[in-house]
Amino acid sequence: MDWSYRDGLLEVRLEGPFDPAQTLLCGQCFRWGRTPSGFAGVVRGRALELTVSDGLFMLTGAPQDEVPFFLHYFALDEDYEAIQRRLCRSKRLAACVEQAPGIRILHQEFFEVLLSFIISQNNNIPRIRGIVERLCEGLGEPIGAGQYAFPTPQAVAACSEEELAFLRAGWRAGYLLDAARRVADGRLDPAALAKLPTAAARAVLMETRGVGPKVADCVLLYGLERAEVCPMDVWMKRAMARRFPRGMPRCAQRYAGIAQQYIFDAERADADRSRADAAAVTGL
């Protein structure tokens, strides 16, 4: 991989697909947003700005000694053409890839993924983002320019449930507290989970209140690098079963489940389009 670092700017000559809007606004992460010139987000306590132009990936805010971490975060150290070829062996995933060919699965930090996807349950993306933002502002370390790191497990675990009321997360507050306390005291340890087979890791994750199969799969995929757990596959089946309990109509063949839901969310975030516009995208 071809990259250079100079004056705080990391430049990478992109190989293979990478679309920052599809990747950062699709709902796999909740702390990235658009700026006039590109995208801004906070990752691992670093305020980052990203622009992609003409196949050149340009990132500011990453210290030089953390370049390998951030290359991996953005999955730029992976052969995505090969990954997509593998995904396309499944017909449904091929449809996902076709609908959102520029998505890369980010390699995010475990605790942030865990709490973010607990927050996500029975919730919508704008509000998820709001709750995550309040969580960071309220309990994360300030990193300058009015921005905050994602809080540590200890910072969350030290709160009472009442003290988390400012999140306005509703009944999820207790779940967040249980999760944070488990991570803080070592009952839930990403290093230990990494050594377990995926099914065993999932079972451990689901011991915490508010972590069911969906949240666990998202944590495995987004926070523990278990690419064989692919919500783009598993959850699509359920979404389709819900939407089409009596079998899929022909028009739904274009409906590529989660990947198109990614598109749906990206479209909404981009252009504030109406539900009807999104329906046109998904064919529903």
Added chain:
DNA sequence: GACCAGGCGTCTT
């Protein structure tokens, strides 16, 4: 003002 949102826990059958 309804309806619903990338679930989950709990209580029924």
Added chain:
DNA sequence: AAGACGCATGGT
């Protein structure tokens, strides 16, 4: 094992 329901909050 599978279905029904409530859950707190706010976006649309």
